[in-house]
Amino acid sequence: MLQKKLGTSLVLLALISIVNTGCSHLTPTPKKAEATQSKLNVKKYVLDNGMIVLIAPNPKLPIASYYTLYDVGGRYEVKGTTGATHFLEHMMFKGAKKYGPGQFDNLIESNGGTTNAYTTNDSTVYYQNIPSSFVEKMVDLEADRLQHLLLEPISFESERKVIFEERKMRYENSPDGFIYLMMMKKIFEGTPYGQSVIGDVDDLNALNRDQVMDFFKTYYAPDNAILAISGDVDPEKLLPVIKEKYGVIPRSIGLTALKAQRDNPANYEIKAKLNTEYSYYATNPIPKFMMAFKGEKLGTRRAFILDVLANMLSNGGSSYLAQKYVRNQSPILSDVSLASYNLNLAGVFYMSGELMENMTIDHAKNQLKKDMKNFCKEGLDARTLQKTKNQIMSQAYQQMKTNAGMASTILTNEKVFGDYSYGTKEMEIYNSVTESEVKKECNDIFVNSDSIFISTWDKYPKNPSASISWETK
Numbered sequence: 001m002l003q004k005k006l007g008t009s010l011v012l013l014a015l016i017s018i019v020n021t022g023c024s025h026l027t028p029t030p031k032k033a034e035a036t037q038s039k040l041n042v043k044k045y046v047l048d049n050g051m052i053v054l055i056a057p058n059p060k061l062p063i064a065s066y067y068t069l070y071d072v073g074g075r076y077e078v079k080g081t082t083g084a085t086h087f088l089e090h091m092m093f094k095g096a097k098k099y100g101p102g103q104f105d106n107l108i109e110s111n112g113g114t115t116n117a118y119t120t121n122d123s124t125v126y127y128q129n130i131p132s133s134f135v136e137k138m139v140d141l142e143a144d145r146l147q148h149l150l151l152e153p154i155s156f157e158s159e160r161k162v163i164f165e166e167r168k169m170r171y172e173n174s175p176d177g178f179i180y181l182m183m184m185k186k187i188f189e190g191t192p193y194g195q196s197v198i199g200d201v202d203d204l205n206a207l208n209r210d211q212v213m214d215f216f217k218t219y220y221a222p223d224n225a226i227l228a229i230s231g232d233v234d235p236e237k238l239l240p241v242i243k244e245k246y247g248v249i250p251r252s253i254g255l256t257a258l259k260a261q262r263d264n265p266a267n268y269e270i271k272a273k274l275n276t277e278y279s280y281y282a283t284n285p286i287p288k289f290m291m292a293f294k295g296e297k298l299g300t301r302r303a304f305i306l307d308v309l310a311n312m313l314s315n316g317g318s319s320y321l322a323q324k325y326v327r328n329q330s331p332i333l334s335d336v337s338l339a340s341y342n343l344n345l346a347g348v349f350y351m352s353g354e355l356m357e358n359m360t361i362d363h364a365k366n367q368l369k370k371d372m373k374n375f376c377k378e379g380l381d382a383r384t385l386q387k388t389k390n391q392i393m394s395q396a397y398q399q400m401k402t403n404a405g406m407a408s409t410i411l412t413n414e415k416v417f418g419d420y421s422y423g424t425k426e427m428e429i430y431n432s433v434t435e436s437e438v439k440k441e442c443n444d445i446f447v448n449s450d451s452i453f454i455s456t457w458d459k460y461p462k463n464p465s466a467s468i469s470w471e472t473k
Contacts, residue, residue: 050223064231083199
């Protein structure tokens, strides 16, 4: 399953943690796994081979969530291999040495569990929700496919067809998915984030088993993985099982240097042709649009402020943008939203919406561009800021109610920030954001920054987009 991010930059944690995607630290004593504990009831271990293990006991119900993150996403691909990471995600369910084709899913489902996965630009995550009595078997299943993935040729070719169908469902036959894909391609053009995570058609046709196996052998290593388990488990009893099954898997060779080269910040500098309009044929009978600005990478104070800004202006039917363009006596849009998407090494801030019937793209675009200089004066005040902070806290509580929420949260905070309990600091940052900071960033985005404008419609010709340059501000 491919996952794309369409909301704010972080999934927020209650009281202590707010999340998105994350990195790790804690050096173990030689030949020993060590544990640490913070305000969250989580035990952290680092195995001798570098694998990070996070265990959050929760004995309320006899269930558990089991999350595994590999620090490889679509941005690690190059032209010719786009889609390889996502293809590999699919093949991870098609059998390994000990548990052959069909056994992985069947064992989990026959024991009352569920399993799935997703691939993003920055990482690949596998997750299961299972009875706690099945956790030790889950360790064995995951360790088996980490060491001995089959990539059986017949399954490989059948899965290629499945991926093409997924691409068709998510992009070609989905106007929302298609316009999002084109926005990402254009705003991140010339950078690794400008590639399609699901893969370009030509690359998906040409990808072979050796290329996907190379991705597996390169990036699927214990020192490039984080395991998080939350639920009715005893860390002291579970750790020996984890060490037995995962501890024998060797570290990667040369991966640190390879990732350092790929992660060079210079590779992610925005090269987009700003002040440019793109129009594309899609199946939507009413025009849709996206206006995208250069955003911010994860973890900076500006990223938090942009997150707050997006929520203040567009979260809910009572928000400023909804009232101005959707819920008034003469609406020009049937839907509108803002999002700050913060990736590990870059970001995009974008507005999206759908026009009212009989409204033209030119009229809506010109009205938005005319109004943007007033967004910051009319839409931001102390009351709305406090409301947004309350919503963030509410979302935080909701996130922590489930084992899946806990496992996902500590996993991604560990990956992004090197600290599974980083949410303490995040909440402090959100609460410290001031009205003047939000207004400053609002003006920097809507008054002082350039953007790209993308629209889709089934009345556009079925040919490559014609780009139109705008007059620079």
